[in-house]
Each structure stands twice: as structure tokens, then as C-alpha cells.
Amino acid sequence: MATKVTPISGFQEWLPADRIAELVVLDTIREVFELHGFASINTRAMETVERLAGQGEDADKEIYGVRRLAAGPDDAGDTSMGLHFDLTVPFARYVLENSGKLTFPFRRYQIQPAWRGERPQRGRYREFIQADVDIIDVGSLPDHYEAELLLVVADVFSRLPIGEYHIHVNDRKICEGFYRGLGIEDVTGTLRIVDKLDKIGADGVRKLLLEAGCTEEQAKQCLALAEIRSNDTGFVDQVRALGVEHEMLDEGLAKLAGIIEVANEHAPGVAVADLRIARGLDYYTGTVYETMLVRDPGYGSICSGGRYDALASDGKRTFPGVGISIGVSRLLGKLITEEGLTASRETPVTVLVAVNDEDSRRDSMRVATALRARGIPTLVAPKAAKFGKQIQFADRRGIPFVWFTGADGDQVKDIRSGDQQPADAASWQPPADDLRPSLVLPETP
Amino acid sequence: MATKVTPISGFQEWLPADRIAELVVLDTIREVFELHGFASINTRAMETVERLAGQGEDADKEIYGVRRLAAGPDDAGDTSMGLHFDLTVPFARYVLENSGKLTFPFRRYQIQPAWRGERPQRGRYREFIQADVDIIDVGSLPDHYEAELLLVVADVFSRLPIGEYHIHVNDRKICEGFYRGLGIEDVTGTLRIVDKLDKIGADGVRKLLLEAGCTEEQAKQCLALAEIRSNDTGFVDQVRALGVEHEMLDEGLAKLAGIIEVANEHAPGVAVADLRIARGLDYYTGTVYETMLVRDPGYGSICSGGRYDALASDGKRTFPGVGISIGVSRLLGKLITEEGLTASRETPVTVLVAVNDEDSRRDSMRVATALRARGIPTLVAPKAAKFGKQIQFADRRGIPFVWFTGADGDQVKDIRSGDQQPADAASWQPPADDLRPSLVLPETP
Numbered sequence: 001m002a003t004k005v006t007p008i009s010g011f012q013e014w015l016p017a018d019r020i021a022e023l024v025v026l027d028t029i030r031e032v033f034e035l036h037g038f039a040s041i042n043t044r045a046m047e048t049v050e051r052l053a054g055q056g057e058d059a060d061k062e063i064y065g066v067r068r069l070a071a072g073p074d075d076a077g078d079t080s081m082g083l084h085f086d087l088t089v090p091f092a093r094y095v096l097e098n099s100g101k102l103t104f105p106f107r108r109y110q111i112q113p114a115w116r117g118e119r120p121q122r123g124r125y126r127e128f129i130q131a132d133v134d135i136i137d138v139g140s141l142p143d144h145y146e147a148e149l150l151l152v153v154a155d156v157f158s159r160l161p162i163g164e165y166h167i168h169v170n171d172r173k174i175c176e177g178f179y180r181g182l183g184i185e186d187v188t189g190t191l192r193i194v195d196k197l198d199k200i201g202a203d204g205v206r207k208l209l210l211e212a213g214c215t216e217e218q219a220k221q222c223l224a225l226a227e228i229r230s231n232d233t234g235f236v237d238q239v240r241a242l243g244v245e246h247e248m249l250d251e252g253l254a255k256l257a258g259i260i261e262v263a264n265e266h267a268p269g270v271a272v273a274d275l276r277i278a279r280g281l282d283y284y285t286g287t288v289y290e291t292m293l294v295r296d297p298g299y300g301s302i303c304s305g306g307r308y309d310a311l312a313s314d315g316k317r318t319f320p321g322v323g324i325s326i327g328v329s330r331l332l333g334k335l336i337t338e339e340g341l342t343a344s345r346e347t348p349v350t351v352l353v354a355v356n357d358e359d360s361r362r363d364s365m366r367v368a369t370a371l372r373a374r375g376i377p378t379l380v381a382p383k384a385a386k387f388g389k390q391i392q393f394a395d396r397r398g399i400p401f402v403w404f405t406g407a408d409g410d411q412v413k414d415i416r417s418g419d420q421q422p423a424d425a426a427s428w429q430p431p432a433d434d435l436r437p438s439l440v441l442p443e444t445p
Numbered sequence: 446m447a448t449k450v451t452p453i454s455g456f457q458e459w460l461p462a463d464r465i466a467e468l469v470v471l472d473t474i475r476e477v478f479e480l481h482g483f484a485s486i487n488t489r490a491m492e493t494v495e496r497l498a499g500q501g502e503d504a505d506k507e508i509y510g511v512r513r514l515a516a517g518p519d520d521a522g523d524t525s526m527g528l529h530f531d532l533t534v535p536f537a538r539y540v541l542e543n544s545g546k547l548t549f550p551f552r553r554y555q556i557q558p559a560w561r562g563e564r565p566q567r568g569r570y571r572e573f574i575q576a577d578v579d580i581i582d583v584g585s586l587p588d589h590y591e592a593e594l595l596l597v598v599a600d601v602f603s604r605l606p607i608g609e610y611h612i613h614v615n616d617r618k619i620c621e622g623f624y625r626g627l628g629i630e631d632v633t634g635t636l637r638i639v640d641k642l643d644k645i646g647a648d649g650v651r652k653l654l655l656e657a658g659c660t661e662e663q664a665k666q667c668l669a670l671a672e673i674r675s676n677d678t679g680f681v682d683q684v685r686a687l688g689v690e691h692e693m694l695d696e697g698l699a700k701l702a703g704i705i706e707v708a709n710e711h712a713p714g715v716a717v718a719d720l721r722i723a724r725g726l727d728y729y730t731g732t733v734y735e736t737m738l739v740r741d742p743g744y745g746s747i748c749s750g751g752r753y754d755a756l757a758s759d760g761k762r763t764f765p766g767v768g769i770s771i772g773v774s775r776l777l778g779k780l781i782t783e784e785g786l787t788a789s790r791e792t793p794v795t796v797l798v799a800v801n802d803e804d805s806r807r808d809s810m811r812v813a814t815a816l817r818a819r820g821i822p823t824l825v826a827p828k829a830a831k832f833g834k835q836i837q838f839a840d841r842r843g844i845p846f847v848w849f850t851g852a853d854g855d856q857v858k859d860i861r862s863g864d865q866q867p868a869d870a871a872s873w874q875p876p877a878d879d880l881r882p883s884l885v886l887p888e889t890p
Contacts, residue, residue: 005542005759011489013539015546016553019485034793035817037824040464044456044572045490045528045558049514065514068562069494069527070507082514083490094458097450101460103791103842105827108461113490117513127489142827144806155817265807266814314450346548348479361589362710369711372480372600379482382550382587397548 010120011127012329017398018336020343020437022328025160025335026111029131029326032156033109036148038133041108043090045115046081052089053082062116083115087132088323092312095136095319105137105145111328123300123330132305134323136312141320143255146287146307147262149324153291153303154267156326161441162335164294167263167303168229168274171256171287174239175278177249178225182218188282190214194226195278226276232264233257235273259287285309289324293334302331340442345398348377348437350430351412352394353403355384363405370425371403376435378403391415400434455565456572457774462843463781465788465882467773470605470780471556474576474771477601478554481593483578486553488535490560491526497534507561528560532577533768537757540581540764550582550590556773568745568775577750579768581757586765588700591732591752592707594769598736598748599712601771606886607780609739612708612748613674613719616701616732619684620723622694623670627663633727635659639671640723671721677709678702680718697731704732730754734769738779747776785887790843793822793882795875796857797839798848800829808850815870816848821880823848836860845879 007013014022030040052063064083084090087110095102111131120126133152135145150167157165175194176187184190193208200208202223209219221242228238236253256273263271279288286307293299305324312319335341351371353364364380371378379399381390387404394402395415403423404411412423452458459467475485497508509528529535532555540547556576565571578597580590595612602610620639621632629635638653645653647668654664666687673683681698701718708716724733731752738744750769757764780786796816798809809825816823824844826835832849839847840860848868849856857868 005538007542008489008491011491013488013542014486015543016484016486019487022487023485035820035822037792037794037822039461039792040468041459041461042464042467043458044453045560046453046456046572063514064511066509066511066528068508069510070562083511093450097452098460107792107824115490117515127491137827145827148825262807262810266810347482347484347552349482362707365707365711375480377480377482379552380593382582382590 010125012125012333012337014336015346017343017346017437020346020348021336021341021439022332024343024437024439025328025332026129026131028159029156029328030109030111032152032159033131033133036133036152036155038107038109038152041091041094041110042112043084043087043094043110045083045113047084047090047093049080049082051093052085062118064115064117085116086114087112087130087325088134088311091132091134091136091323092319095312096314099138099314099317099319105135105141107133107135109133123333125329125333128327128329131326131328132323134321136319136321136323138317138319141307141309141322143258143286145322146255147259149305149322150259150263150271150289151266153289153324153326154263154270157270157303158267161341161439162293162302162331165270165302166231166272166292166294167270168272168277168290168292169256169259169263169287170273170275170277171252172278172284172306173248173252173286174256174275175225175252177246177252178239178242178244179222181244181246181249182221184214184218184222186212190222191278194222194276197223197226197276228275229272231260231269231272233260233273235260235275239275255286279304279306283308283311287322296334299334300330302327302334342440342442343437344440345400345437347379347397347399349379349397349399350376350434350436351378351401351403352390352399353378353380353405354387354390355381356405357384360384360405364403367403367405367410367425371428374429376430398437401430455570457570457778457782459781460791462788462791462882465791465793466781466786466884467777469788469882469884470773470777471574471576473604474601474773475554475556477597477604478576478578481552481578481597481600483552483554483597486536486539486555487557488529488532488539488555490528490558492529492535492538494525494527496538497527497530507563509560509562530561531559532557532575532770533579533756536577536579536581536768537764540757541759544583544759544762544764550580550586552578552580554578568778570774570778573772573774576771576773577768579766581764581766581768583762583764586752586754586767588703588731590767591700592704594750594767595704595708595716595734596711598734598769598771599708599715602715602748603712606786606884607738607747607776610715610747611717611737611739612715613717613722613735613737614701614704614708614732615718615720615722616697617723617729617751618693618697618731619701619720620670620697622691622697623684623687623689624667626689626691626694627666629659629663629667631657635667636723639667639721642668642671642721673720674717676705676714676717678705678718680705680720684720700731724749724751728753728756732767741779744779745775747772747779787885787887788882789885790845790882792824792842792844794824794842794844795821795879795881796823796846796848797835797844798823798825798850799832799835800826801850802829805829805850809848812848812850812855812870816873819874821875843882846875 066081206219284306288306290301291303303326307322309320310318353367355364368378368380402413413420511526624632651664729751733751735746736748748771752767754765755763798812800809813823813825847858858865
């Protein structure tokens with residue numbers, strides 16, 4: 001096959017060292033999700049287009065349809081299918097399909113690619129990995145999970161070199177109660193307009209609110225609410241000072257204050273009560289989260305989610321839940337592509353076993369087998385070249401150790417320091433830091 | 446969303462306990478691939494249809510085409526794309542695209558889903574996970590890699606409860622040299638016919654060979670070669686006894702004998718020289734592998750591959766390689782679906798921390814944080830229910846330990862034995878076997 005090959009925009013593929021960095025990040029996320037008691041599920045890449053298009057505004061514009069190329073126009077059995085554009089729609093479908101076999105409350109994590117046909121841009125890809133956790137129950141769901149998910153994410157990020165970040169938290173009930181207290185009836189429409197604050201500014205939002213039928217005073221109050229932000233429970237008094245009264249507002253303020261308190265105890269400095277966060281999606285009914293890197297808030301949210309009360313329903317029962325999704329590809333687009341995060345080497349290999357001559361290749365293989373049996377990633381040199389060449393082979397790949405077999409006993413050389421020592425394949429152990437590649441941050445971030 | 450939900454044939458989704466079993470298998474495969482010095486790559490799900498259709502016979506019939514639903518008929522920038530049907534085509538493309546940035550010989554592993562639109566049947570899915578290793582070089586590739594890949598697979602399977610299996614090995618050069626020595630010119634056509642031996646039997650193959658222009662004697666000899674099988678180097682004498690001479694035959698016999706010798710030293714009882722193995726794909730040029738479960742050879746190969754000399758070429762250089770692919774979904778279709786392999790519990794959780802009352806939930810959370818910090822998957826009970834209910838919650842999920850906080854010190858109960866002991870969250874350690882779910886085989890296999 002001798003076709004010219006060029007990358008396709010919007011589809012990120014890493015070279016081996018960067019892929020190792022991605023794996024470290026994915027492994028960390030998975031480890032923390034499991035430590036917090038989430039079970040993995042994996043759903044098929046395809047859903048029916050009907051199900052995909054039924055979720056979210058404009059979702060159909062982004063769907064990749066899938067069809068067997070060999071299928072005739074009347075091919076029965078081929079439902080109209082599309083690639084999922086998030087992991088929430090497949091999860092809701094999985095819960096409905098298996099509700100009789102799952103144990104509720106069901107805590108699941110899911111780390112998979114998703115696909116959207118939208119125009120690729122900074123931090124936005126056509127194929128991207130999401131890492132989601134959700135807790136879903138039957139009928140009702142305790143509020144404490146809304147604080148818990150924030151702590152799960154904070155635990156993930158505490159183990160990754162992502163720099164300073166804030167999880168911005170709001171509660172839809174605060175906005176809804178406040179708007180209702182003001183006498184505004186179209187809550188969803190108002191939320192959508194206020195959600196544009198970062199894009200079009202206060203004047204733009206004010207104009208749209210007036211067009212939608214708000215009074216000057218209502219618009220002013222909506223904007224005042226959206227300006228409130230605090231890293232402690234101070235936001236409660238600031239809202240009270242606006243003088244709006246509503247039962248749902250009280251409920252939302254108490255819930256959000258509780259979340260900020262728990263967050264500040266377990267993950268100080270991470271959470272910010274931010275009353276402008278609305279999230280576009282209609283299905284959120286309580287807490288909503290967005291996560292920004294402090295050094296580049298304009299890059300967009302790297303981790304978002306919220307509480308939903310009726311995303312999944314089988315007609316008789318509803319399954320309320322709360323979920324949060326780490327945009328792994330978006331995060332790595334920042335850390336790897338823009339900032340140069342990578343791995344300490346381009347291969348898992350810790351030890352290269354040199355080959356003296358092709359007749360003794362089996363001796364080198366025996367050493368490799370002994371080292372691997374003790375968990376040390378090991379490679380046998382491809383050719384019985386001069387030792388200088390074999391050391392160069394290791395050096396070019398970042399392999400730290402070269403092993404030499406010999407009739408008088410083996411030796412192992414740390415090619416970084418040049419230090420060479422006698423060694424026994426049955427017992428030699430590399431320093432723990434050299435056993436696996438590690439994340440490497442560029443010197444000037 | 447209140448639509449009726451039913452599974453889609455050919456798309457396997459596991460319930461949580463079985464998914465944990467799948468993860469143990471996937472983790473084991475990855476660990477062994479890394480121990481043997483393979484670096485991970487991950488390619489996008491889509492390739493151009495042109496590239497996909499250019500590979501293999503009838504490949505286009507199985508391709509899932511992908512198209513943005515919102516794309517107009519003249520939408521430029523949308524090349525005709527399809528989902529990959531294996532990991533070899535994307536790997537070859539990745540090597541061509543990145544050849545200037547990779548270090549050769551390049552050893553990569555790749556564990557991803559692939560999609561084929563063919564009719565679902567036992568062990569065959571429309572979406573399935575493959576786990577591939579390949580070693581690829583520029584210009585030429587040493588023969589010893591063909592033995593090495595067999596050992597990598599044997600190392601994987603030695604760590605999984607798959608039962609007795611055989612890796613059947615052949616070398617295309619044996620067949621080609623033998624056929625040429627017989628005066629047969631259409632080597633590929635002959636290989637394809639002989640490859641049908643298991644399906645249509647010796648008489649059927651003989652008939653097709655005669656139709657293709659073979660003499661009775663040639664057909665008889667081709668069938669005699671295909672019947673040869675040995676678990677040591679005995680096959681060499683059996684081939685010699687057929688009296689056919691050709692330089693390429695000698696070369697193939699020597700290579701295969703070397704592989705069987707190395708295999709029998711490092712993984713006794715695994716390899717079988719089996720001269721009927723041909724593999725349908727045209728691009729193999731040397732060793733070919735297929736792997737059968739001894740208890741059910743009719744289930745089909747769970748791990749196949751071979752050597753190719755010109756799968757990837759940029760016009761100036763060719764990239765010969767050798768690769769092998771574990772059919773993870775096919776293997777799990779046997780182990781999980783048919784034989785009942787599962788995991789010891791449906792959640793990663795080792796410890797459930799009971800909650801005395803909602804006011805003390807934060808005390809329970811502190812215990813959980815301390816246990817998680819030491820790598821113990823821990824969950825806080827969802828409700829401050831009666832302790833009996835909380836223990837039942839753990840029991841239903843297979844969580845082995847329940848933790849009780851108390852003013853006079855904490856206690857931990859092994860709910861399987863009923864044993865309850867004082868414990869300190871800063872130091873308590875579960876038995877190593879309880880730290881992670883493990884694979885469980887059904888009692889009657």
C-alpha cells in the first residue's frame with residue numbers, strides 16, 4: 001500500500017512517549033474511581049440514532065451515522081445507528097436495559113472514546129476520550145452524593161500534574177428559586193441566556209433578557225446573582241443581600257453551602273461557589289459543576305456534570321442520578337500538545353539484555369524471562385551487534401539499563417551514570433522509579 | 446426517555462461482575478505485553494474507506510461506513526470514512542504516517558475495539574476487542590521475532606484460566622516451496638483451497654485442486670502435506686518422506702523447526718507444527734499462527750497472526766513485520782458467556798464504612814479517605830440505616846468487610862466469617878486476596 005498518508009484533523013493520535021503519558025493519566029483516573037467504589041462498565045460505540053437525537057439541543061448535528069457499506073436499501077435488521085457523542089446517553093440506556101440485574105444505588109465509571117462531527121478547534125476533537133462517574137438510584141437519590149462526586153474528581157486531580165484548578169459549583173435550584181422569587185416564569189430560557197455571560201458579556205445578556213420579557217429590575221437582579229462567587233459559604237449572605245425570597249432558593253443555598261463546606265474540609269482550595277454556572281443541558285436539576293484551569297480559564301471546562309432527576313425512565317420508574325465527566329482528551333490537549341507533558345521514555349522497557357552472538361541469544365532470553373517473571377519489563381537486543389551499538393539502541397529509546405551475560409557471571413550497566421555492577425537475574429531489582437515510565441513536565445511550563 | 450430498550454445482536458455488553466472479569470483479562474494482556482517491551486499505541490476508530498477496502502478479500506462487505514448526519518452531499522473535508530475492522534490496517538497506516546518519528550524496530554501493542562458488519566454468530570461479534578502485538582522494522586526483519594511472538598502469547602495465556610490450548614504454527618515458505626517443488630504455479634490459489642480443509646474435508650479440497658488444474662498426484666501431495674502435524678521437530682522428516690525438493694521448502698522447514706525448538710524450551714506443550722494452517726490473508730509471507738482451545742477446536746482461533754514482508758510501504762521503503770492478535774471478545778465469549786467465568790464481586794469495593802447517623806457521615810468519610818490513601822477501595826454507606834441493612838448492602842454486592850466507627854475506637858467485620866476486630870484506619874490492611882476482585886471459575890466447568 002503506497003498511498004500518501006496525512007493526519008486527519010480532529011483525530012488525535014499520540015506518538016509512543018506521549019501515549020505512555022496518556023496511559024498514566026487514564027490509569028490514575030481509573031485507580032481513583034475504583035478506590036471510591038465505582039464499577040466499570042463499557043458500552044458499545046453505537047446507539048440508535050433515534051436515542052442519540054432525542055438528547056440535548058442540536059445533538060443531531062454532531063452525530064456520526066454508521067451504516068454497513070454492503071447493506072442494501074431494504075436491509076432489515078440494520079436499525080439506523082450512530083456513534084455515541086457522550087457516555088451519558090449510553091449509560092442511561094444501559095441502566096434501562098439492565099435495571100433488573102443491577103444493584104442500586106449503582107455506581108459506575110466508564111472511560112471510552114466518543115465522537116462528534118463538529119468543527120475541530122483548540123481543545124475540541126471529533127474523537128475524544130471521556131472518563132465519567134455516575135451514581136444512579138431508583139426513585140430518589142440522597143443529596144450527599146453531590147458533594148461526594150466533587151471529592152472524587154479532586155482526588156483524581158491531586159494525583160496528576162494539572163496545575164491549579166477550580167471546580168465551579170452551582171445549584172440549579174438557586175437560579176430557579178431566585179428567578180421565581182423575582183416573578184420570572186421561563187426559568188429554562190433565562191438560564192440559557194445567563195449561561196452566555198462569558199461569551200457575550202453583561203450588556204449582551206441584559207439585552208437578551210429584556211427581549212425575553214424581563215423588566216430592567218429583573219435583568220439587573222439576574223446579572224447580580226450571576227456575579228456572585230466565593231470559595232467559602234460567603235455567597236449565601238451575598239444572595240440574601242439581593243432581597244429575593246423563595247423556598248426553592250433557600251433549599252438550593254443550603255445544599256450548595258453544604259457542598260462547599262464538605263469540599264473545603266476534604267479538598268481545601270478546590271471548590272468555588274459560582275452562581276453563573278448553568279450548563280447548557282436541560283436535564284440537570286440540582287448541583288452543576290464545571291472545572292477550569294486557573295492559568296487558562298478560556299480553554300474551557302475540563303470536567304463537568306451535575307445532578308439529573310429524570311434522565312432515565314422506563315415509564316414506571318425514574319432513575320435520578322448525579323454524574324461528572326473528565327474530558328481526558330481536552331485535558332491532554334492542554335497538558336501534552338500545548339505544554340509538552342510527556343513520559344520519561346518511549347517504551348515500557350527497563351532493561352535491555354545484550355546479545356553476545358546469535359548462538360547465545362537463548363542465554364539472553366533466559367535472563368529476560370527471569371526478569372519478567374519478577375515484573376521487570378525487559379527486551380532482548382534485536383542483533384548481536386557491537387556492545388556500543390546495543391547500548392546506543394537502549395539510549396535512543398530511553399531504556400535505563402543494559403544487561404550483559406557472561407561465563408563469569410552477569411553485569412548490569414546504568415547507561416545514564418555509566419555505573420556497571422555484577423548482577424543476578426534471579427534477584428536484581430531496579431530502583432522503583434525506573435520500573436515504569438513516569439510523567440515528565442517540560443522545564444519551562 | 447421512555448422507549449423500550451433491547452440488546453442489539455452482535456454487540457456484547459457485560460454486567461459489572463463480568464466486566465471486572467474482562468478487565469482482569471485485559472490488564473493481564475497489557476501487563477505481559479509491556480513486560481515483553483511493547484509500547485502502546487491507540488489509533489482513531491476511523492480510516493478512509495479507500496484504505497480499508499484495499500486490504501483483504503471481501504473486506505468491503507464488512508465495513509461500517511461513517512458519515513456526519515448533518516453533512517450535505519457536497520460537504521468537502523468529509524472524506525469517506527469507515528470503522529476499522531482490525532488493528533493491522535490502522536497500525537500500517539500509523540507507521541507510514543509517523544515513520545520519521547518512530548524508532549525501529551518498532552514494537553507496539555494495541556488493545557482496542559474493531560467493527561465488522563458480518564452476521565453475528567457464536568464467537569463472532571459486530572463489535573469486538575482485539576489485543577495485537579507487532580514488531581516492524583525498515584527493509585529487513587530478523588527471523589527470531591517469529592519465535593518470540595509465540596512466547597509472548599504463551600506468557601499471556603499462562604496467566605489466564607483458559608484451559609489447555611495449542612498454538613498451531615506453519616510457515617508459508619513450506620507450502621510455497623512444496624507447491625513449487627511439485628510444479629504448481631498458482632501458490633496463493635492453492636493455499637486458499639487447502640485452507641478450506643477443515644470446512645469441506647479432504648475430498649472437497651481434492652476436487653477443488655483438480656478443478657484448479659492440479660494433477661491427481663499434485664493434489665494427493667498437497668493433502669499429504671496438510672495432514673502433517675507434530676509437537677516437536679518430527680514434522681521435518683515427515684515432509685522429507687514426501688520426496689519433494691525446493692530451496693524455499695528447506696528454508697521454511699529450518700525456520701519452523703527453530704521456532705518449535707525455542708517454543709518447547711520456553712513454553713513446553715504449547716506449540717504444534719501444523720502444516721495445514723494457511724490463514725486466509727494474502728499478506729503473510731512466513732510464519733503463520735492460529736490458536737485453538739483443546740476442549741473446543743471448532744470454536745475457532747482465539748489468537749492468530751503471522752509474518753508479513755510488505756504490508757506497509759511508502760513507495761521508497763517497505764516495513765516488514767510480524768504480528769499476532771488475541772481475539773479478546775471471542776475468548777471471553779467462550780470463557781464468560783459459555784463457561785461462566787466471572788469475578789469474585791461486582792464492585793472494586795473492599796470495605797463498606799457504615800454510617801451511624803447522618804450527622805456522623807463525615808466521620809465515616811474520614812475513615813474512607815484514610816483507607817483509600819493506602820490503596821484500599823472503600824465506600825461509605827448510602828444511608829444511616831440499621832446496621833443489619835448496611836451489612837446486607839455490602840453482602841448483596843460481595844463487599845467483604847464492613848467498618849464501624851465508634852467513640853471507643855473502630856471495628857471491622859469480615860461479613861463472610863462474621864469475625865469482628867478492633868481496627869485503625871491508619872494501619873488496618875485486608876488480606877491481599879481481598880484487595881481486588883479476582884477471577885472465579887464456575888465449579889463445574
